[in-house]
Amino acid sequence: MTRLIVVSNRVNPPTGKGDETVGGLAMALSAALREYSGLWFGWSGKTTETFTGELNVERHDGVTVATVDLEESDLNEYYNGYANKTLWPLFHYRQDLTAYDRSYGEGYERVNQRFAETLAPLIEPGDLVWVHDYHLIPLARELRRLGVKNRIGFFLHIPWPAHQLMVTLPGHQKLVQSLFDYDLVGFQTPDYRQAFEEYVLTEAQGVMVGSDLRAFGRTVKVGAFPIGVDAAEFAQMAKSERAWRTYNVMMAHTAFRSLIVGVDRLDYSKGLEERFAGFEHFLADNPEVRREVLFLQIAPVSREGVEAYQEIRARLDSLSGRINGEYADIDWNPVRYVNKNYRRDELAGVYRAARVGLVTPLRDGMNLVAKEFVAAQDPDDPGVLILSRFAGAADQLKQALMVNPNSPEEISEALKRALAMELPERIARWTQMFETVTRDDVSAWRDAYVGALSGVRETYTALAS
Structure with missing residues (x-):
């Protein structure tokens, strides 16, 4: 059976005792991992003086999790910085609250690289890799640089902003280009998918190839997969x-x-x-x-x-x-x-x-x-x-x-x-x-997304020379 590897910023598996608090992502991902063998990889929520890449592997309510600690500077620049002071407000149409700081972007790139270097040895041939949310947009690019050829999908849980708003982000094209290292990019609604397509068609001179999107010398499948609850x-x-x-x-x-x-x-x-x-x-x-x-x-x-x-x-x-x-x-x-x-x-x-x-x-x-x-x-x-x-x-x-x-x-x-x-x-x-x-519950969402990711090409085709 195909193994599923879920990657998200935080790993917060439910205990199965009904004591989970507000927020449905943990429940949705855990439901997916109980259906498919595999693991959930991400940040432990803890900091360490020096990043070592050491993994902590545990099992919670039928879900195997592998976590890594980050440095305090990673937390400040990647999580509090670029993720939550830059991308989150911008993607939620709060340009007035959006902070642009070079150190934030550097921290974001650094943590995605560290995640990739820690995760890559865990990936086996045939695994499906499912990356979640705005914290980890460049992760597939970093995994590809390390030689990972597996099918990798990305799902954005938050809105994708309108084209006119996206272009206000310094380095916006580099960020969008990194999404073309995925095989499948999923959004919550058709409106968000269309906003992404509009950006690519306008700013990157992209073209539609059937239902796929081609730009930056690569082709990616895009789709809307509304998440549900159990x-x-x-x-x-x-x-x-x-x-x-x-x-x-x-x-x-x-x-x-x-x-x-x-x-x-x-x-x-x-x-x-x-x-x-x-x-x-x-x-x-x-x-x-x-x-x-x-x-x-x-x-x-x-x-x-x-x-x-x-x-x-x-x-x-x-x-x-x-x-x-x-x-x-x-x-x-x-x-x-x-x-x-x-x-x-x-x-x-x-x-x-x-x-x-x-x-x-x-x-x-x-x-x-x-x-x-x-x-x-x-x-x-x-x-x-x-x-x-x-x-x-x-x-x-x-x-x-x-x-x-x-x-x-x-x-x-x-x-x-x-x-x-x-x-x-x-x-x-x-x-x-x-x-x-x-x-349209969590199982339908899971099956629709994983089914679409399973249906894309077997291996990653690098940028044509």
Whole structure:
């Protein structure tokens, strides 16, 4: 059987005990690795004084992982620097937050080279190599330089920016050219794939060869592969003992109020400030129902070493305090805002208790919270999903109430409509969305991508001389 090697920046395998926190990538990759023999390679999350390339190999819940420690300078320049101060904001259309620093780019190149040198000896003939996300765009180029001829695929979990935005990145063509060392490049949606194709056709004088893309003397397959969740498993998790305990706690604490819930990593791309403003607008516009709702926002802190994340945390603290100060009563606060991680089974209970799921990123590759919210609902009394039209999930979950997250008026109106929606309409909308997340689940995503990668040429053909 073909072996699958998954490569990502961080290796964070689930324990199989239901205690994983916000974020679906670890679950998706682990599901793939349990299906195909192989290993998961990446950074351990630890730093060392001097990079040695020494591997730490372990097995977690049926998944073999191989990790390597990085130097502190690697962390600062590659991860906090180029990945999260340059590529992340730019790809999420936040050019105002994008930092360009030569040392960041040097660190990015250095770590990708180190990853390749450590990984290459582990790759056997016939292995499929599946590289994930913006941290590791040049990895295939480095592996090819070391003589690796295996089929190598890349999947981008975040948006690919518009052509006009991409060209603002210094060295953009070199970065894009490195993607042509892959055999297959996958995106979350057709829109992101088309944005990539537009860049290549315009900036690199590329051409379409059937459904393939040719530029820089090489040909690469491109495709859209929307990632899913294990919907059936998550629906079952919502009925687990811990999920029911969480559900009952939420129902008791809302005191017969309608629960509105948002669950996001603390990040400026998630539209949290805009979401708070939309809820504040709802409270101002609907005084007759103010005391009938409670908005719970769960936002675990991330990337504390990046200044932009420190700033958004401070602004959200201020916003939640202002809203509560304006509208709270002695026995009720309209906003409950927490920066804590919760187990997935606990989140399933929270979702099931919610009348409204408020998922309003400013820009998102997919957004698996939206899909997990759908999977967790009670079929006889489902909640309503309000979803940003700029989330990749909007392509699939068309029965959600779509909003422009930049408009507090649209969020307010959607909240009013969701809270007033009658049961038959709620069931009809949920049923179609649940069918979608069940059909297009993580297994379908895995099989579609690995199947496409398996179908490309047997070996890498180097740049023609």
